[in-house]
Amino acid sequence: MNERVIAVVTAGLTTPSSSRLLADQLSAAVADELSGRGITSRTETIEVRDHAHDLTNNLLTGFPSAELREVLETVESADALIVVSPTFSASYSGLFKMFFDVLDDQALAGKPVLLGATGGTERHSLVLDFALRPLFAYLKALPVPTGVYAASTDWGPNAAGLRPRITQAASELVAALHHETPTKADPFTNPTPFADLLNS
Amino acid sequence: MQFGVFSVGDVTEDPTTGVTLSEGERIKAMVAIALKAEEVGLDVFAQGEHHNPPFVPSSPTTQLGFIAAQTSKIILSTSTTLITTNDPVKIAEDYAMLQHLADGRVDLMMGRGNTGPVYPWFGQDIRNGIALAVENYALLRRLWREDVVDWEGKFRTPLQGFTATPRPLDDVPPFVWHGSIRSPEIAEQAAYYGDGFFHNNIFWPITHTKQMIELYRRRFEHYGHGAADQAIVGLGGQVFMRKNSQDAVREFRPYFDNAPVYGHGPSLEDFTRETPLTVGSPQEVIERTLSFREHFGDYQRQLFLIDHAGLPLKTVLEQLDILGEEVVPVLRKEFAALKPAHVPDAPTHASLKVAAERARALETIEEPAVVAEPTAEEPTR
Numbered sequence A: 001m002n003e004r005v006i007a008v009v010t011a012g013l014t015t016p017s018s019s020r021l022l023a024d025q026l027s028a029a030v031a032d033e034l035s036g037r038g039i040t041s042r043t044e045t046i047e048v049r050d051h052a053h054d055l056t057n058n059l060l061t062g063f064p065s066a067e068l069r070e071v072l073e074t075v076e077s078a079d080a081l082i083v084v085s086p087t088f089s090a091s092y093s094g095l096f097k098m099f100f101d102v103l104d105d106q107a108l109a110g111k112p113v114l115l116g117a118t119g120g121t122e123r124h125s126l127v128l129d130f131a132l133r134p135l136f137a138y139l140k141a142l143p144v145p146t147g148v149y150a151a152s153t154d155w156g157p158n159a160a161g162l163r164p165r166i167t168q169a170a171s172e173l174v175a176a177l178h179h180e181t182p183t184k185a186d187p188f189t190n191p192t193p194f195a196d197l198l199n200s
Numbered sequence B: 001m002q003f004g005v006f007s008v009g010d011v012t013e014d015p016t017t018g019v020t021l022s023e024g025e026r027i028k029a030m031v032a033i034a035l036k037a038e039e040v041g042l043d044v045f046a047q048g049e050h051h052n053p054p055f056v057p058s059s060p061t062t063q064l065g066f067i068a069a070q071t072s073k074i075i076l077s078t079s080t081t082l083i084t085t086n087d088p089v090k091i092a093e094d095y096a097m098l099q100h101l102a103d104g105r106v107d108l109m110m111g112r113g114n115t116g117p118v119y120p121w122f123g124q125d126i127r128n129g130i131a132l133a134v135e136n137y138a139l140l141r142r143l144w145r146e147d148v149v150d151w152e153g154k155f156r157t158p159l160q161g162f163t164a165t166p167r168p169l170d171d172v173p174p175f176v177w178h179g180s181i182r183s184p185e186i187a188e189q190a191a192y193y194g195d196g197f198f199h200n201n202i203f204w205p206i207t208h209t210k211q212m213i214e215l216y217r218r219r220f221e222h223y224g225h226g227a228a229d230q231a232i233v234g235l236g237g238q239v240f241m242r243k244n245s246q247d248a249v250r251e252f253r254p255y256f257d258n259a260p261v262y263g264h265g266p267s268l269e270d271f272t273r274e275t276p277l278t279v280g281s282p283q284e285v286i287e288r289t290l291s292f293r294e295h296f297g298d299y300q301r302q303l304f305l306i307d308h309a310g311l312p313l314k315t316v317l318e319q320l321d322i323l324g325e326e327v328v329p330v331l332r333k334e335f336a337a338l339k340p341a342h343v344p345d346a347p348t349h350a351s352l353k354v355a356a357e358r359a360r361a362l363e364t365i366e367e368p369a370v371v372a373e374p375t376a377e378e379p380t381r
């Protein structure tokens, strides 16, 4: 089978970033799961922080810079997506949301997505299901049932506790991969004929 | 190749002086810019249409008529005429009237308008933007081409036995450009009718503009109006020039940083790289403009935006002097030398009149044919 491309969008702000840490663990688990099934894969990791200015500019001017355009295209053309947002004020961070505001609203249609979030307190783990899941439902993506939330306490002696969730989520994402992504109509290759525009 | 300027008609504070023109001053400044454009030898003056502050030009034919009375050569055009929210009957009448007054020095650029609230003010809904552009323009074409029109559509009261007056000058409707930024449907519309396609690329990267123009050219050929490289293409541009490049950058930066649309966003340098904006010496503008041809093919009309973001009239008139003396003469020569013979110029009233007379002469020789709209099945020139 062809090489699968997994895009990883992580929106941590600090260095080292716990969101990046989680993103790396998730993408390693997905790659393992794929290679276990004899499928080669490539991971493209995108730190949203690196594109913070370009995202703002895109919101103001209506178009992405050349560099940001490449990043958006990477996400759009990937076979599956892993996303990780830090929890800010009980939701995804503003920067994380900006990335998906700028992305074409059809770009993720039919794409399997693994939802991840980090936070200061484990009491906010429902951010996955109350904030991230509706966003990706709106974008017509296919978020897998298991999301992974890591609070500060999950990085200490409890770290092993996250493992089963990570493995579960990774195997769900790989299972979802077998779905064919619906082909998107390209209005430049196949424009709506004018007769149809006139009669619609 | 035609060169000109297009004005949005914004009233914006000059960020370097804090001066904001009154509406009256801005309207008169636009007139002064148009007159100067003719004086320095440009071919086209186009102006926007807006119905909300901070823009002044709500009534383009009033203003263009006033300019027509004081000019004799320059083509008066729009950038754009709101085909979505204006009644096509009124557009047909206003611009036929202007044609007579301006002795045919009139064409139009259709646009949908990107200001959401304008639609409900005129009883429309922005979600019907494309459908309105398609239906209204189809009616407008008939009003100009048929003396008596029976018509029924979705968006306007039906017409029975209606005649738009005055009839177009010499029975030749004004040439129409379809202005577009992101809608492939509008490229398709322009191609279907064999009209001009103007991509307002001033805020957009080349990759996108290229995609739109290539679509228009391909479909123009598909509908039988000629080869793809014979399609009628217009482009925007945005320039600010001084003899020394650094002086241009220094003087323009505060206007850029505070401009409506892109102000407080990307840096001048980033925006210059990504979009057609060129701030520098006349030579840099010449080189940049010539590079458009390499990306988009031979094209027929180049309009520059030079008067927005609060730039004072005196500065704008200086920019026109530089365009007229140093930039456009060189561009005319260079573009003409590069253009193959089979690529047509932009249609004008005179060329359309000749073509119409020739078509009529052919008709009387052959059997009398009905002059009809191209149908989807069998496109005609």
Ligand SMILES: Cc1cc2nc3c(=O)[nH]c(=O)nc-3n(C[C@H](O)[C@H](O)[C@H](O)COP(=O)(O)O)c2cc1C
Binding pocket: A011, A012, A013, A014, A016, A017, A018, A019, A020, A086, A087, A088, A089, A090, A091, A118, A119, A120, A121, A122, A124
């Ligand atoms: C403005 C702000 C708001 C935050 N709000 C929350 C919150 O509501 N719940 C939570 O668990 N953590 C909250 N945090 C903590 C971050 O979610 C946590 O530090 C995160 O894991 C940092 O990720 P990073 O290391 O990848 O940057 C907040 C942090 C900031 C800066």
